[in-house]
Amino acid sequence: MKRFPILAAIIAALLCAHPSAAEKLVVGWIEEISIRPGGPVLAAKVDTGADNTSIDARNITVMERDGRKFLRFRVDNRNGHTVEIEREQVGIEIVPRHDGQFEERPLVVLEICLGNECRNTLVNLADRSRLKYAMLLGRSFMLDRVVVNPSLHYTAKPRK
């Protein structure tokens, strides 16, 4: 925990928040989300089958500052625009692949907003270049707050 103070803060925040079912946000299975600060908007697949959240990160460069590791990467929003994001690396996620091998993905924290529901979320940086949506929103974002209606898409207005 000493190495990852942001991780500890997220876990503490998770333990405090338990809204009742009636307050949960109902969204479709494809939604536009925004990332704060700066508010780049991306279409995300809202996937109850995924534990965690990933983003399609290209050209990842690593920088050391005050002994801390920062990552700068580019995200293609599939709309003809590319956004650049820079965050501290807070860990590594080991992701089992379907061929039985494992993949190591760097983890950053992004504040993701879906409608008015904003949440600091651990996000792994992945190669999603062959996939239609730049972001996969997993249960780590949804837990205790979001319900998915798989018959709908694009129901929420991205918040700036």
Next chain:
Amino acid sequence: MKPFLFALMTIVPIVSAIQVMASEPMKTVGLIENVRVDPGGLIFSAKLDTGADHSSVNAHAVHRFKRRGVRWVRFQLISGDGKTVSLERELVRLASIKRPGGKKQKRPVVMLTICLGNVSREVQVNLVDRSRFNYKMLIGRSFMRDALLVDPSLKFTVEPQCPQRQTE
């Protein structure tokens, strides 16, 4: 007479559709639910996956064959508690599966009837070796459409309660 018939043919389906929607509101279920799969009647603990177009189930010994010029599949379904049924179904299609960073796979797809709570639907199901996964069945959006919402914070909220399947 003709306009009257036309109006009747238009209004009746619309009214009955509205009645169905009113009597069967969309139900919210959990991430993991027990479902029954017919034919065979096996019970699976299934994961409701809004990221999947179609459902998939743990199948072993999958063999394709032809019967009177029609493509069929013979396979065994194996549930989480090890119960097995052998089935033969017509092949609907071969699905190509895209994997992030992986190569394409071809999977046989057959029609199976899934019962979750009181929702019973015959849908396309991919036959996959899921023996190394915790949940031997995934429920995709084609089963959930217009009937179910998924609350990923809940588990085991309903038991399969559909009328038993009629003989074919």
